[in-house]
Amino acid sequence: MSVKVFQTSEVQNLLKAASNIEGDQGNARAKQITHRLLSDLFKAVDDLDMTPDEIWAGVSYFNKLGQDGEAALLAAGLGLEKFLDIRMDAADREANISGGTSRTIEGPLYVAGAPVREGCTRIDLNPDADAGPLVIRGTVTGPDGEPVAGAVVEGWHANSKGFYSHFDPTGSQSDFNLRGAVKSGSDGKYEIRTLMPVGYGCPPHGATQQLLNALARHGNRPAHVHFFVNSANHRKLTTQINIEGDPLIWDDFAYATREDLIPPVAEKTGGETLGLKADAYKEIEFNIVLTPLIEGKDNQIVQRPRVSVEA
Incomplete structure:
Protein backbone atom coordinates (compact mmCIF):
# COMPACT_ATOMS: atom_id res chain seq x y z
CA MET A 1 0.00 0.00 0.00
CA THR A 51 2.08 -3.05 7.13
CA PRO A 52 -0.48 -3.90 9.82
CA ASP A 53 1.47 -7.13 10.43
CA GLU A 54 4.61 -5.11 11.15
CA ILE A 55 2.74 -2.72 13.43
CA TRP A 56 1.26 -5.53 15.51
CA ALA A 57 4.60 -7.32 15.63
CA GLY A 58 5.98 -4.12 17.13
CA VAL A 59 3.18 -3.94 19.69
CA SER A 60 3.88 -7.56 20.67
CA TYR A 61 7.57 -6.76 20.93
CA PHE A 62 6.92 -3.93 23.39
CA ASN A 63 4.78 -6.30 25.44
CA LYS A 64 7.72 -8.71 25.63
CA LEU A 65 10.12 -5.88 26.41
CA GLY A 66 8.01 -4.94 29.42
CA GLN A 67 7.59 -8.54 30.55
CA ASP A 68 11.37 -9.04 30.38
CA GLY A 69 11.98 -5.78 32.26
CA GLU A 70 14.53 -4.70 29.65
CA ALA A 71 13.40 -1.24 28.59
CA ALA A 72 16.42 0.43 30.24
CA LEU A 73 18.75 -2.17 28.72
CA LEU A 74 17.32 -1.50 25.27
CA ALA A 75 17.70 2.25 25.83
CA ALA A 76 21.43 1.66 26.28
CA GLY A 77 21.68 -0.76 23.37
CA LEU A 78 19.96 1.55 20.89
CA GLY A 79 22.15 4.50 21.87
CA LEU A 80 19.43 6.51 23.63
CA GLU A 81 21.44 6.76 26.85
CA LYS A 82 24.57 7.72 24.89
CA PHE A 83 22.53 10.34 23.03
CA LEU A 84 21.56 11.91 26.36
CA ASP A 85 25.25 12.11 27.28
CA ILE A 86 26.02 13.76 23.93
CA ARG A 87 23.36 16.40 24.65
CA MET A 88 24.71 17.02 28.17
CA ASP A 89 28.26 17.31 26.80
CA ALA A 90 27.01 19.90 24.32
CA ALA A 91 25.18 21.81 27.08
CA ASP A 92 28.39 21.89 29.12
CA ARG A 93 30.35 23.30 26.19
CA GLU A 94 27.69 25.95 25.67
CA ALA A 95 27.97 26.88 29.35
CA ASN A 96 31.80 26.90 29.16
CA ILE A 97 32.08 23.99 31.60
CA SER A 98 35.17 21.88 30.99
CA GLY A 99 37.91 19.96 32.74
CA GLY A 100 35.87 17.39 34.63
CA THR A 101 36.05 13.62 34.34
CA SER A 102 34.00 12.47 31.37
CA ARG A 103 30.48 11.31 31.99
CA THR A 104 29.13 8.12 30.48
CA ILE A 105 26.03 5.99 30.82
CA GLU A 106 24.62 4.73 34.12
CA GLY A 107 23.20 1.51 32.69
CA PRO A 108 20.19 -0.34 34.12
CA LEU A 109 21.74 -2.25 37.04
CA TYR A 110 22.37 0.27 39.82
CA VAL A 111 21.03 -0.51 43.31
CA ALA A 112 20.72 2.26 45.91
CA GLY A 113 21.50 1.64 49.56
CA ALA A 114 25.06 0.31 49.47
CA PRO A 115 26.99 0.83 52.72
CA VAL A 116 29.28 3.87 52.83
CA ARG A 117 32.76 3.50 54.38
CA GLU A 118 35.42 6.07 55.19
CA GLY A 119 38.47 6.26 52.93
CA CYS A 120 38.61 2.61 51.92
CA THR A 121 36.11 -0.18 51.39
CA ARG A 122 36.19 -3.82 50.33
CA ILE A 123 33.18 -4.87 48.28
CA ASP A 124 33.84 -8.52 47.27
CA LEU A 125 31.54 -10.22 49.76
CA ASN A 126 31.37 -13.58 47.96
CA PRO A 127 34.26 -15.83 46.94
CA ASP A 128 34.87 -16.04 43.19
CA ALA A 129 37.48 -18.54 42.09
CA ASP A 130 37.64 -17.10 38.59
CA ALA A 131 38.34 -13.47 39.55
CA GLY A 132 41.61 -12.08 40.85
CA PRO A 133 41.88 -9.20 43.31
CA LEU A 134 41.67 -5.61 42.09
CA VAL A 135 42.28 -2.34 43.88
CA ILE A 136 40.84 0.88 42.45
CA ARG A 137 42.22 3.98 44.06
CA GLY A 138 42.57 7.64 43.25
CA THR A 139 42.03 11.23 44.30
CA VAL A 140 38.88 13.29 43.94
CA THR A 141 39.60 16.92 43.08
CA GLY A 142 37.72 19.96 41.93
CA PRO A 143 38.44 21.79 38.67
CA ASP A 144 41.14 23.79 40.49
CA GLY A 145 43.05 20.62 41.32
CA GLU A 146 42.35 20.92 45.04
CA PRO A 147 41.31 17.70 46.82
CA VAL A 148 37.63 17.25 47.61
CA ALA A 149 37.07 15.80 51.06
CA GLY A 150 33.93 13.86 51.87
CA ALA A 151 33.02 13.05 48.27
CA VAL A 152 31.07 9.79 48.09
CA VAL A 153 32.52 7.49 45.43
CA GLU A 154 30.12 4.63 44.73
CA GLY A 155 31.10 1.72 42.50
CA TRP A 156 29.40 -1.39 41.19
CA HIS A 157 30.28 -4.10 38.67
CA ALA A 158 29.67 -7.67 37.53
CA ASN A 159 31.27 -10.85 38.84
CA SER A 160 33.34 -13.28 36.76
CA LYS A 161 30.14 -14.77 35.29
CA GLY A 162 28.99 -11.36 34.06
CA PHE A 163 26.20 -11.09 36.64
CA TYR A 164 25.40 -8.23 39.02
CA SER A 165 24.18 -8.83 42.56
CA HIS A 166 20.42 -8.27 42.94
CA PHE A 167 20.03 -9.18 39.24
CA ASP A 168 21.89 -12.51 39.23
CA PRO A 169 19.62 -15.23 37.76
CA THR A 170 21.59 -17.89 39.65
CA GLY A 171 20.77 -16.31 43.00
CA SER A 172 24.31 -16.99 44.18
CA GLN A 173 25.36 -13.47 45.21
CA SER A 174 24.79 -11.75 48.53
CA ASP A 175 23.11 -8.36 48.69
CA PHE A 176 25.55 -5.64 47.63
CA ASN A 177 28.24 -8.05 46.52
CA LEU A 178 30.60 -6.00 44.32
CA ARG A 179 28.76 -2.82 45.26
CA GLY A 180 29.89 -0.21 47.73
CA ALA A 181 30.62 3.41 48.47
CA VAL A 182 33.49 5.23 50.14
CA LYS A 183 34.00 8.81 51.34
CA SER A 184 37.18 10.51 50.23
CA GLY A 185 39.54 11.62 52.98
CA SER A 186 40.77 15.13 53.72
CA ASP A 187 43.37 14.57 50.98
CA GLY A 188 40.64 13.59 48.50
CA LYS A 189 41.84 9.99 48.34
CA TYR A 190 39.60 6.94 48.10
CA GLU A 191 40.18 3.21 47.65
CA ILE A 192 37.92 0.33 46.62
CA ARG A 193 39.14 -3.26 47.05
CA THR A 194 37.29 -5.74 44.89
CA LEU A 195 37.69 -8.45 42.23
CA MET A 196 38.40 -8.06 38.53
CA PRO A 197 35.12 -7.83 36.58
CA VAL A 198 34.39 -9.28 33.17
CA GLY A 199 32.10 -8.05 30.44
CA TYR A 200 28.59 -9.37 30.02
CA GLY A 201 26.00 -9.94 27.35
CA CYS A 202 22.30 -9.26 27.12
CA PRO A 203 20.07 -12.15 28.19
CA PRO A 204 20.17 -14.37 25.09
CA HIS A 205 16.41 -14.93 24.95
CA GLY A 206 15.39 -11.45 26.07
CA ALA A 207 13.68 -8.74 24.06
CA THR A 208 16.84 -6.62 23.71
CA GLN A 209 18.87 -9.40 22.13
CA GLN A 210 15.87 -10.30 19.94
CA LEU A 211 15.99 -6.86 18.33
CA LEU A 212 19.79 -6.82 18.16
CA ASN A 213 19.67 -10.16 16.30
CA ALA A 214 17.33 -8.60 13.75
CA LEU A 215 19.83 -5.75 13.35
CA ALA A 216 22.77 -8.19 13.07
CA ARG A 217 24.34 -6.66 16.19
CA HIS A 218 25.88 -8.33 19.23
CA GLY A 219 24.75 -7.43 22.75
CA ASN A 220 28.06 -7.59 24.62
CA ARG A 221 29.89 -5.12 26.83
CA PRO A 222 33.59 -4.96 27.75
CA ALA A 223 34.63 -5.38 31.39
CA HIS A 224 33.86 -2.18 33.26
CA VAL A 225 33.16 -0.61 36.64
CA HIS A 226 30.37 1.93 37.17
CA PHE A 227 30.67 5.00 39.39
CA PHE A 228 28.50 7.66 40.94
CA VAL A 229 30.45 10.47 42.62
CA ASN A 230 28.61 12.96 44.83
CA SER A 231 29.91 16.03 46.66
CA ALA A 232 28.00 18.82 48.37
CA ASN A 233 29.64 21.59 46.34
CA HIS A 234 29.98 19.84 42.98
CA ARG A 235 27.79 18.31 40.31
CA LYS A 236 27.11 14.61 40.49
CA LEU A 237 29.28 12.55 38.16
CA THR A 238 27.93 9.42 36.48
CA THR A 239 30.69 7.50 34.75
CA GLN A 240 32.44 4.17 34.32
CA ILE A 241 35.89 2.86 33.50
CA ASN A 242 36.69 0.09 31.06
CA ILE A 243 39.31 -2.52 31.87
CA GLU A 244 42.38 -2.00 29.71
CA GLY A 245 42.99 -4.76 27.18
CA ASP A 246 39.41 -5.97 26.84
CA PRO A 247 38.82 -6.76 23.15
CA LEU A 248 35.37 -5.13 23.20
CA ILE A 249 36.47 -1.74 24.52
CA TRP A 250 35.72 -0.07 21.17
CA ASP A 251 32.86 -2.42 20.32
CA ASP A 252 30.58 -1.87 23.31
CA PHE A 253 26.95 -2.47 22.39
CA ALA A 254 25.99 0.35 24.79
CA TYR A 255 28.44 2.91 23.31
CA ALA A 256 29.83 3.86 26.73
CA THR A 257 33.59 3.81 26.03
CA ARG A 258 35.47 7.11 26.19
CA GLU A 259 39.19 7.62 25.56
CA ASP A 260 39.97 9.02 28.99
CA LEU A 261 38.03 6.30 30.81
CA ILE A 262 40.47 3.45 30.08
CA PRO A 263 43.03 3.79 32.89
CA PRO A 264 46.13 1.56 32.87
CA VAL A 265 46.06 -1.70 34.85
CA ALA A 266 49.20 -2.22 36.95
CA GLU A 267 50.53 -5.49 38.38
CA LYS A 268 51.16 -5.30 42.13
CA THR A 269 52.22 -7.52 45.03
CA GLY A 270 51.46 -7.26 48.73
CA GLY A 271 47.78 -7.99 48.45
CA GLU A 272 47.75 -10.27 51.49
CA THR A 273 48.71 -7.36 53.74
CA LEU A 274 45.68 -5.52 52.34
CA GLY A 275 43.37 -8.42 53.16
CA LEU A 276 42.97 -9.44 49.51
CA LYS A 277 42.47 -13.04 48.38
CA ALA A 278 45.99 -13.28 46.92
CA ASP A 279 49.34 -11.52 47.24
CA ALA A 280 49.48 -10.65 43.52
CA TYR A 281 46.79 -8.20 42.50
CA LYS A 282 45.94 -5.62 39.87
CA GLU A 283 45.62 -1.93 40.57
CA ILE A 284 43.86 0.86 38.69
CA GLU A 285 44.47 4.49 39.51
CA PHE A 286 41.34 6.43 38.64
CA ASN A 287 41.55 10.09 39.56
CA ILE A 288 38.26 11.93 39.46
CA VAL A 289 37.72 15.62 38.69
CA LEU A 290 34.35 17.10 39.64
CA THR A 291 32.76 20.23 38.21
CA PRO A 292 31.11 22.99 40.26
CA LEU A 293 27.43 23.54 40.82
CA ILE A 294 25.64 25.85 38.39
CA GLU A 295 24.35 28.86 40.34
CA GLY A 296 24.22 26.63 43.41
CA LYS A 297 22.31 23.84 41.64
CA ASP A 298 23.25 20.39 40.36
CA ASN A 299 21.92 19.96 36.83
CA GLN A 300 23.34 16.42 36.57
CA ILE A 301 20.79 14.75 38.84
CA VAL A 302 18.75 12.35 36.72
CA GLN A 303 15.43 11.13 38.07
CA ARG A 304 14.79 7.58 36.89
CA PRO A 305 13.40 4.42 38.52
CA ARG A 306 16.15 2.59 40.43
CA VAL A 307 16.20 -0.45 42.69
CA SER A 308 16.74 0.42 46.35
CA VAL A 309 17.61 -2.04 49.11
CA GLU A 310 18.50 -1.49 52.76
CA ALA A 311 21.99 -2.75 53.56
Whole structure:
Protein backbone atom coordinates (compact mmCIF):
# COMPACT_ATOMS: atom_id res chain seq x y z
CA MET A 1 0.00 0.00 0.00
CA SER A 2 1.75 3.18 -1.16
CA VAL A 3 -0.87 5.67 -0.02
CA LYS A 4 0.05 8.74 2.03
CA VAL A 5 -2.50 9.91 4.56
CA PHE A 6 -0.42 11.62 7.25
CA GLN A 7 -1.13 15.16 6.04
CA THR A 8 -4.89 14.65 5.71
CA SER A 9 -7.17 16.53 8.03
CA GLU A 10 -8.59 13.22 9.25
CA VAL A 11 -5.19 12.05 10.54
CA GLN A 12 -4.18 15.46 11.90
CA ASN A 13 -7.45 15.68 13.80
CA LEU A 14 -6.91 12.15 15.09
CA LEU A 15 -3.48 13.16 16.44
CA LYS A 16 -4.96 16.20 18.17
CA ALA A 17 -7.73 14.10 19.72
CA ALA A 18 -5.44 11.25 20.81
CA SER A 19 -3.04 13.62 22.59
CA ASN A 20 -5.76 16.08 23.66
CA ILE A 21 -3.27 18.73 22.60
CA GLU A 22 -5.91 21.45 22.46
CA GLY A 23 -7.67 20.50 25.70
CA ASP A 24 -7.59 22.65 28.84
CA GLN A 25 -7.11 19.74 31.23
CA GLY A 26 -4.16 17.41 31.79
CA ASN A 27 -0.39 17.83 31.76
CA ALA A 28 0.64 20.25 29.02
CA ARG A 29 4.15 18.78 28.68
CA ALA A 30 2.84 15.22 28.50
CA LYS A 31 0.39 16.27 25.78
CA GLN A 32 3.13 18.04 23.83
CA ILE A 33 5.45 15.02 23.93
CA THR A 34 2.66 12.55 23.15
CA HIS A 35 1.51 14.59 20.16
CA ARG A 36 5.04 14.81 18.76
CA LEU A 37 5.90 11.14 19.25
CA LEU A 38 2.58 9.98 17.80
CA SER A 39 3.05 12.33 14.85
CA ASP A 40 6.54 10.97 14.19
CA LEU A 41 5.25 7.40 14.42
CA PHE A 42 2.29 8.00 12.11
CA LYS A 43 4.52 9.73 9.58
CA ALA A 44 7.03 6.86 9.72
CA VAL A 45 4.21 4.38 9.03
CA ASP A 46 3.32 6.41 5.95
CA ASP A 47 6.89 7.00 4.76
CA LEU A 48 8.03 3.40 5.26
CA ASP A 49 4.72 1.89 4.16
CA MET A 50 4.58 -0.22 7.31
CA THR A 51 2.08 -3.05 7.13
CA PRO A 52 -0.48 -3.90 9.82
CA ASP A 53 1.47 -7.13 10.43
CA GLU A 54 4.61 -5.11 11.15
CA ILE A 55 2.74 -2.72 13.43
CA TRP A 56 1.26 -5.53 15.51
CA ALA A 57 4.60 -7.32 15.63
CA GLY A 58 5.98 -4.12 17.13
CA VAL A 59 3.18 -3.94 19.69
CA SER A 60 3.88 -7.56 20.67
CA TYR A 61 7.57 -6.76 20.93
CA PHE A 62 6.92 -3.93 23.39
CA ASN A 63 4.78 -6.30 25.44
CA LYS A 64 7.72 -8.71 25.63
CA LEU A 65 10.12 -5.88 26.41
CA GLY A 66 8.01 -4.94 29.42
CA GLN A 67 7.59 -8.54 30.55
CA ASP A 68 11.37 -9.04 30.38
CA GLY A 69 11.98 -5.78 32.26
CA GLU A 70 14.53 -4.70 29.65
CA ALA A 71 13.40 -1.24 28.59
CA ALA A 72 16.42 0.43 30.24
CA LEU A 73 18.75 -2.17 28.72
CA LEU A 74 17.32 -1.50 25.27
CA ALA A 75 17.70 2.25 25.83
CA ALA A 76 21.43 1.66 26.28
CA GLY A 77 21.68 -0.76 23.37
CA LEU A 78 19.96 1.55 20.89
CA GLY A 79 22.15 4.50 21.87
CA LEU A 80 19.43 6.51 23.63
CA GLU A 81 21.44 6.76 26.85
CA LYS A 82 24.57 7.72 24.89
CA PHE A 83 22.53 10.34 23.03
CA LEU A 84 21.56 11.91 26.36
CA ASP A 85 25.25 12.11 27.28
CA ILE A 86 26.02 13.76 23.93
CA ARG A 87 23.36 16.40 24.65
CA MET A 88 24.71 17.02 28.17
CA ASP A 89 28.26 17.31 26.80
CA ALA A 90 27.01 19.90 24.32
CA ALA A 91 25.18 21.81 27.08
CA ASP A 92 28.39 21.89 29.12
CA ARG A 93 30.35 23.30 26.19
CA GLU A 94 27.69 25.95 25.67
CA ALA A 95 27.97 26.88 29.35
CA ASN A 96 31.80 26.90 29.16
CA ILE A 97 32.08 23.99 31.60
CA SER A 98 35.17 21.88 30.99
CA GLY A 99 37.91 19.96 32.74
CA GLY A 100 35.87 17.39 34.63
CA THR A 101 36.05 13.62 34.34
CA SER A 102 34.00 12.47 31.37
CA ARG A 103 30.48 11.31 31.99
CA THR A 104 29.13 8.12 30.48
CA ILE A 105 26.03 5.99 30.82
CA GLU A 106 24.62 4.73 34.12
CA GLY A 107 23.20 1.51 32.69
CA PRO A 108 20.19 -0.34 34.12
CA LEU A 109 21.74 -2.25 37.04
CA TYR A 110 22.37 0.27 39.82
CA VAL A 111 21.03 -0.51 43.31
CA ALA A 112 20.72 2.26 45.91
CA GLY A 113 21.50 1.64 49.56
CA ALA A 114 25.06 0.31 49.47
CA PRO A 115 26.99 0.83 52.72
CA VAL A 116 29.28 3.87 52.83
CA ARG A 117 32.76 3.50 54.38
CA GLU A 118 35.42 6.07 55.19
CA GLY A 119 38.47 6.26 52.93
CA CYS A 120 38.61 2.61 51.92
CA THR A 121 36.11 -0.18 51.39
CA ARG A 122 36.19 -3.82 50.33
CA ILE A 123 33.18 -4.87 48.28
CA ASP A 124 33.84 -8.52 47.27
CA LEU A 125 31.54 -10.22 49.76
CA ASN A 126 31.37 -13.58 47.96
CA PRO A 127 34.26 -15.83 46.94
CA ASP A 128 34.87 -16.04 43.19
CA ALA A 129 37.48 -18.54 42.09
CA ASP A 130 37.64 -17.10 38.59
CA ALA A 131 38.34 -13.47 39.55
CA GLY A 132 41.61 -12.08 40.85
CA PRO A 133 41.88 -9.20 43.31
CA LEU A 134 41.67 -5.61 42.09
CA VAL A 135 42.28 -2.34 43.88
CA ILE A 136 40.84 0.88 42.45
CA ARG A 137 42.22 3.98 44.06
CA GLY A 138 42.57 7.64 43.25
CA THR A 139 42.03 11.23 44.30
CA VAL A 140 38.88 13.29 43.94
CA THR A 141 39.60 16.92 43.08
CA GLY A 142 37.72 19.96 41.93
CA PRO A 143 38.44 21.79 38.67
CA ASP A 144 41.14 23.79 40.49
CA GLY A 145 43.05 20.62 41.32
CA GLU A 146 42.35 20.92 45.04
CA PRO A 147 41.31 17.70 46.82
CA VAL A 148 37.63 17.25 47.61
CA ALA A 149 37.07 15.80 51.06
CA GLY A 150 33.93 13.86 51.87
CA ALA A 151 33.02 13.05 48.27
CA VAL A 152 31.07 9.79 48.09
CA VAL A 153 32.52 7.49 45.43
CA GLU A 154 30.12 4.63 44.73
CA GLY A 155 31.10 1.72 42.50
CA TRP A 156 29.40 -1.39 41.19
CA HIS A 157 30.28 -4.10 38.67
CA ALA A 158 29.67 -7.67 37.53
CA ASN A 159 31.27 -10.85 38.84
CA SER A 160 33.34 -13.28 36.76
CA LYS A 161 30.14 -14.77 35.29
CA GLY A 162 28.99 -11.36 34.06
CA PHE A 163 26.20 -11.09 36.64
CA TYR A 164 25.40 -8.23 39.02
CA SER A 165 24.18 -8.83 42.56
CA HIS A 166 20.42 -8.27 42.94
CA PHE A 167 20.03 -9.18 39.24
CA ASP A 168 21.89 -12.51 39.23
CA PRO A 169 19.62 -15.23 37.76
CA THR A 170 21.59 -17.89 39.65
CA GLY A 171 20.77 -16.31 43.00
CA SER A 172 24.31 -16.99 44.18
CA GLN A 173 25.36 -13.47 45.21
CA SER A 174 24.79 -11.75 48.53
CA ASP A 175 23.11 -8.36 48.69
CA PHE A 176 25.55 -5.64 47.63
CA ASN A 177 28.24 -8.05 46.52
CA LEU A 178 30.60 -6.00 44.32
CA ARG A 179 28.76 -2.82 45.26
CA GLY A 180 29.89 -0.21 47.73
CA ALA A 181 30.62 3.41 48.47
CA VAL A 182 33.49 5.23 50.14
CA LYS A 183 34.00 8.81 51.34
CA SER A 184 37.18 10.51 50.23
CA GLY A 185 39.54 11.62 52.98
CA SER A 186 40.77 15.13 53.72
CA ASP A 187 43.37 14.57 50.98
CA GLY A 188 40.64 13.59 48.50
CA LYS A 189 41.84 9.99 48.34
CA TYR A 190 39.60 6.94 48.10
CA GLU A 191 40.18 3.21 47.65
CA ILE A 192 37.92 0.33 46.62
CA ARG A 193 39.14 -3.26 47.05
CA THR A 194 37.29 -5.74 44.89
CA LEU A 195 37.69 -8.45 42.23
CA MET A 196 38.40 -8.06 38.53
CA PRO A 197 35.12 -7.83 36.58
CA VAL A 198 34.39 -9.28 33.17
CA GLY A 199 32.10 -8.05 30.44
CA TYR A 200 28.59 -9.37 30.02
CA GLY A 201 26.00 -9.94 27.35
CA CYS A 202 22.30 -9.26 27.12
CA PRO A 203 20.07 -12.15 28.19
CA PRO A 204 20.17 -14.37 25.09
CA HIS A 205 16.41 -14.93 24.95
CA GLY A 206 15.39 -11.45 26.07
CA ALA A 207 13.68 -8.74 24.06
CA THR A 208 16.84 -6.62 23.71
CA GLN A 209 18.87 -9.40 22.13
CA GLN A 210 15.87 -10.30 19.94
CA LEU A 211 15.99 -6.86 18.33
CA LEU A 212 19.79 -6.82 18.16
CA ASN A 213 19.67 -10.16 16.30
CA ALA A 214 17.33 -8.60 13.75
CA LEU A 215 19.83 -5.75 13.35
CA ALA A 216 22.77 -8.19 13.07
CA ARG A 217 24.34 -6.66 16.19
CA HIS A 218 25.88 -8.33 19.23
CA GLY A 219 24.75 -7.43 22.75
CA ASN A 220 28.06 -7.59 24.62
CA ARG A 221 29.89 -5.12 26.83
CA PRO A 222 33.59 -4.96 27.75
CA ALA A 223 34.63 -5.38 31.39
CA HIS A 224 33.86 -2.18 33.26
CA VAL A 225 33.16 -0.61 36.64
CA HIS A 226 30.37 1.93 37.17
CA PHE A 227 30.67 5.00 39.39
CA PHE A 228 28.50 7.66 40.94
CA VAL A 229 30.45 10.47 42.62
CA ASN A 230 28.61 12.96 44.83
CA SER A 231 29.91 16.03 46.66
CA ALA A 232 28.00 18.82 48.37
CA ASN A 233 29.64 21.59 46.34
CA HIS A 234 29.98 19.84 42.98
CA ARG A 235 27.79 18.31 40.31
CA LYS A 236 27.11 14.61 40.49
CA LEU A 237 29.28 12.55 38.16
CA THR A 238 27.93 9.42 36.48
CA THR A 239 30.69 7.50 34.75
CA GLN A 240 32.44 4.17 34.32
CA ILE A 241 35.89 2.86 33.50
CA ASN A 242 36.69 0.09 31.06
CA ILE A 243 39.31 -2.52 31.87
CA GLU A 244 42.38 -2.00 29.71
CA GLY A 245 42.99 -4.76 27.18
CA ASP A 246 39.41 -5.97 26.84
CA PRO A 247 38.82 -6.76 23.15
CA LEU A 248 35.37 -5.13 23.20
CA ILE A 249 36.47 -1.74 24.52
CA TRP A 250 35.72 -0.07 21.17
CA ASP A 251 32.86 -2.42 20.32
CA ASP A 252 30.58 -1.87 23.31
CA PHE A 253 26.95 -2.47 22.39
CA ALA A 254 25.99 0.35 24.79
CA TYR A 255 28.44 2.91 23.31
CA ALA A 256 29.83 3.86 26.73
CA THR A 257 33.59 3.81 26.03
CA ARG A 258 35.47 7.11 26.19
CA GLU A 259 39.19 7.62 25.56
CA ASP A 260 39.97 9.02 28.99
CA LEU A 261 38.03 6.30 30.81
CA ILE A 262 40.47 3.45 30.08
CA PRO A 263 43.03 3.79 32.89
CA PRO A 264 46.13 1.56 32.87
CA VAL A 265 46.06 -1.70 34.85
CA ALA A 266 49.20 -2.22 36.95
CA GLU A 267 50.53 -5.49 38.38
CA LYS A 268 51.16 -5.30 42.13
CA THR A 269 52.22 -7.52 45.03
CA GLY A 270 51.46 -7.26 48.73
CA GLY A 271 47.78 -7.99 48.45
CA GLU A 272 47.75 -10.27 51.49
CA THR A 273 48.71 -7.36 53.74
CA LEU A 274 45.68 -5.52 52.34
CA GLY A 275 43.37 -8.42 53.16
CA LEU A 276 42.97 -9.44 49.51
CA LYS A 277 42.47 -13.04 48.38
CA ALA A 278 45.99 -13.28 46.92
CA ASP A 279 49.34 -11.52 47.24
CA ALA A 280 49.48 -10.65 43.52
CA TYR A 281 46.79 -8.20 42.50
CA LYS A 282 45.94 -5.62 39.87
CA GLU A 283 45.62 -1.93 40.57
CA ILE A 284 43.86 0.86 38.69
CA GLU A 285 44.47 4.49 39.51
CA PHE A 286 41.34 6.43 38.64
CA ASN A 287 41.55 10.09 39.56
CA ILE A 288 38.26 11.93 39.46
CA VAL A 289 37.72 15.62 38.69
CA LEU A 290 34.35 17.10 39.64
CA THR A 291 32.76 20.23 38.21
CA PRO A 292 31.11 22.99 40.26
CA LEU A 293 27.43 23.54 40.82
CA ILE A 294 25.64 25.85 38.39
CA GLU A 295 24.35 28.86 40.34
CA GLY A 296 24.22 26.63 43.41
CA LYS A 297 22.31 23.84 41.64
CA ASP A 298 23.25 20.39 40.36
CA ASN A 299 21.92 19.96 36.83
CA GLN A 300 23.34 16.42 36.57
CA ILE A 301 20.79 14.75 38.84
CA VAL A 302 18.75 12.35 36.72
CA GLN A 303 15.43 11.13 38.07
CA ARG A 304 14.79 7.58 36.89
CA PRO A 305 13.40 4.42 38.52
CA ARG A 306 16.15 2.59 40.43
CA VAL A 307 16.20 -0.45 42.69
CA SER A 308 16.74 0.42 46.35
CA VAL A 309 17.61 -2.04 49.11
CA GLU A 310 18.50 -1.49 52.76
CA ALA A 311 21.99 -2.75 53.56
